[in-house]
Amino acid sequence: MIFFPMLETGQTYEQTFSYTQEEVEAFARISGDHNPIHLDAEYAAGTPFKRPIIHGFLGASVFSRILGTAFPGEGTIYLKQEMQFKRPMYVDTVYKAILTVEEVQPARHRARIATQVVQADTGKVVVDGFAEVMNAERI
Amino acid sequence: MIFFPMLETGQTYEQTFSYTQEEVEAFARISGDHNPIHLDAEYAAGTPFKRPIIHGFLGASVFSRILGTAFPGEGTIYLKQEMQFKRPMYVDTVYKAILTVEEVQPARHRARIATQVVQADTGKVVVDGFAEVMNAERI
Numbered sequence: 379m380i381f382f383p384m385l386e387t388g389q390t391y392e393q394t395f396s397y398t399q400e401e402v403e404a405f406a407r408i409s410g411d412h413n414p415i416h417l418d419a420e421y422a423a424g425t426p427f428k429r430p431i432i433h434g435f436l437g438a439s440v441f442s443r444i445l446g447t448a449f450p451g452e453g454t455i456y457l458k459q460e461m462q463f464k465r466p467m468y469v470d471t472v473y474k475a476i477l478t479v480e481e482v483q484p485a486r487h488r489a490r491i492a493t494q495v496v497q498a499d500t501g502k503v504v505v506d507g508f509a510e511v512m513n514a515e516r517i
Numbered sequence: 518m519i520f521f522p523m524l525e526t527g528q529t530y531e532q533t534f535s536y537t538q539e540e541v542e543a544f545a546r547i548s549g550d551h552n553p554i555h556l557d558a559e560y561a562a563g564t565p566f567k568r569p570i571i572h573g574f575l576g577a578s579v580f581s582r583i584l585g586t587a588f589p590g591e592g593t594i595y596l597k598q599e600m601q602f603k604r605p606m607y608v609d610t611v612y613k614a615i616l617t618v619e620e621v622q623p624a625r626h627r628a629r630i631a632t633q634v635v636q637a638d639t640g641k642v643v644v645d646g647f648a649e650v651m652n653a654e655r656i
Contacts, residue, residue: 401547408540408547409578413585413593425592434595435574435581439548442574446552453564454552456573460599 385489385517389479391449394498395440397432399469405436431466438463438505440475441493445509449477450489450516461493461507472498480508487517524628524656528618530588533637534579536571538608544575570605577602577644579614580632584648588616589628589655600632600646611637619647626656 406412411433414421422430438461445454467473473495481490488510495505511517545551550572553560561569577600584593606612612634620629627649634644650656 395549404543404547405578408543408575409582410534411578411582411585413591415585415592415594433578433581433585434598435578436547439544439550439572439574442572443548443550446550446554446572452552453554455554456602458599458601459573460597462597463595 384484385450385479385482385513387479387482391444391477392474393440393444393448394472394474396472397436397467397469399430402430402432402436402469405433409433409435411435427466429468431468434461434463434467434505437467437473437495438493440473440495441477441509444475444477445491445511450511450513453513453515455512456509457488457512458510459493459507460509461505463504464506465497465502465504467495467504473504474498482517484517486512487514488512489517523623524589524618524621524652526618526621530583530616531613532579532583532587533611533613535611536575536606536608538569541569541571541575541608544572548572548574550574566605568607570607573600573602573606573644576606576612576634577632579612579634580616580648583614583616584630584650589650589652592652592654594651595648596627596651597649598632598646599648600644602643603645604636604641604643606634606643612643613637621656623656625651626653627651628656
């Protein structure tokens with residue numbers, strides 16, 4: 379049996395990750411978001427970003443992965459996500475997701491969790507916000 | 518030349534859409550979110566949802582598609598998205614995204630846009646929230 383601790387205020391979880399251009403293209407196909415800012419290097423060169431940026435929804439989906447598979451994990455029901463895209467995200471670049479439990483309501487099995495993506499090398503915040511989740515077993 | 522009207526307060530944009538289980542599986546691969554609630558019919562049968570539900574991030578990515586490709590379209594930079602997942606979303610089910618311009622700041626090329634997903638048949642709200650975007654050409 380694996381031991382899963384209950385979520386408590388102040389707990390944090392971190393995970394480094396990166397995306398490839400192939401994953402960006404796959405996300406464009408699934409979502410239908412073919413905005414050239416994500417896909418066309420020549421187009422992106424003419425923007426303030428200079429090169430293609432990752433879809434915000436793909437970059438922030440790391441929160442979905444962590445909440446649904448690790449922290450708190452299986453059984454998590456997503457209630458709310460707020461996210462500010464503060465800086466562009468690029469492919470083949472290492473980022474770190476940092477999740478911090480801000481508030482737990484054990485009776486309702488709910489928690490509010492701060493969700494950030496930062497640049498792994500500089501710590502600069504690229505995505506900032508919070509999630510509200512429910513998990514009958516782990517909250 | 519195609520005419521793109523500038524975004525104005527009160528304008529709305531609607532688009533119907535649906536997802537397949539294959540797209541849910543593809544999103545699980547790209548995002549790494551393999552929560553069985555999205556992928557395992559037997560597991561899902563034992564939850565209040567009874568059958569697999571779509572990842573919230575996949576369901577809400579319709580906002581990314583519309584904002585980035587249609588309304589306001591090419592050149593859109595995502596600044597913020599807030600989303601409440603109010604009801605589950607299922608595959609092979611028709612939903613409608615409804616976007617309504619709430620506020621425009623022409624000098625800053627920014628707009629706040631209410632973003633909803635509703636059940637196409639009943640009109641019940643499944644995702645509710647708003648986006649903030651920037652577009653130098655269309656706002």
